[in-house]
Amino acid sequence: MLLRGTRLLCRSTSPLRLRPSRAAMNLGELVTALNEFAPPALAESWDNVGLLVEPSPPHVVSTLFLTNDLTEEVMEEAVQKKAELILSYHPPIFTPLKRVTWGTWKERLVVRALEHRIGIYSPHTAYDAVRHGVNNWLAKGLGACTSVPLHPSTAPSYPTEGPHRVEFCADSTEQLETLLSKIKDIQGISSVTTLPARVEGEEQTRVSLNCSQKALLEVVALLSKNSSLYHKTEILLLQKVMNACFTCVSRLP
Template structure:
């Protein structure tokens, strides 16, 4: 399959026009690879390490969730990460394409995959956008789990380095309704409360957002940005494999960007 045909297929599923106004979905760098047979490295974040991996595997497309460019740079200078990515992309004929907030909304996107991992049932978006799609997912745990068992399930299935959760008096509280949103989802707390979810799995939550959630009787669970979004990248690889591309692989050089001491 040509890269141009792959992108057409993808955009029919997750239209980049659906992305938020602050976002930058679609082509980040296109050095003339559209008619090449697709050799795709899928990653969460396009970094120099991922670019070096793509070069080693002779990939010609880095398909990333996070955009390489959020805001137009004022300059490109030697030694700067984005400038080096641009230089290497054109030198080695490797395109970089991003599917961000458009990918967040769709079936088998970031939130939907999280809901599947927790085996939520009767799933609906937290914030609908169009045609039963939208940001986040909320659904029913069947059977219900204690909070302790839910946290253990998240730890086992997502393998985050740390799980942070709201202060609660009872880890044996039974949880039957859960909301999920991969990546930075604390701004959706008010919307989650309206869904009657008892617990909300997301990431990048601040101190006072934990306070807000506690005061609104919502258990906020932060499993980290990487752990909550990386599974959707793996699902994307599976979808691309079904298209019989020349080559596709999930990056092994993706980085969490966070380490924890003890």
């Protein structure tokens, strides 16, 4: 996936530089694109994925630094390259931090990132599970084989329950939380997911859910009573179940 308007730097002896199609991308817009490519909902429940460190807005990204593991050495290299966002496959923040001081190397990473206005994003097991992701790539090392998921994963991009899918963007307010709580109480609702989004330059929350025909009528009625909250609603009829994402692979012929 090539994100428009960013320069990609891969940590290696010869960093890869890709010519951008435009000057830069807003961080929120970039994170939305990354989340759509590999929804965080695909990640394992124990994992810590997504945007882990966010500089104060507005934050524009023109250089995206890629690394497998974010160490202090890698952080200094990203600072020298003037990166605005680091995409680290493994999350540098895993367990909750009780403080942010100069005491441990993980805390120092956060301090350095914020000092230099560098965001940190980690996909980890979301990239493992996404279709044609890391697990598929690893399976190719076995040679000619057929890959099947051992534990199917689901996410907004890969709905598996309910014949209808509803999506809408709304302002991130307490009213939205109340609305989502009411939606989740409706029988026949599944896969309710929220992701950050950017609509016409404003930060929004993108809501996706799958539901039955009966639940759809209740959702539409509920949304009609709260029309001031959301900006756009899409209702999709799921003609067939989409393929599950790969979490584990390999079955030799």
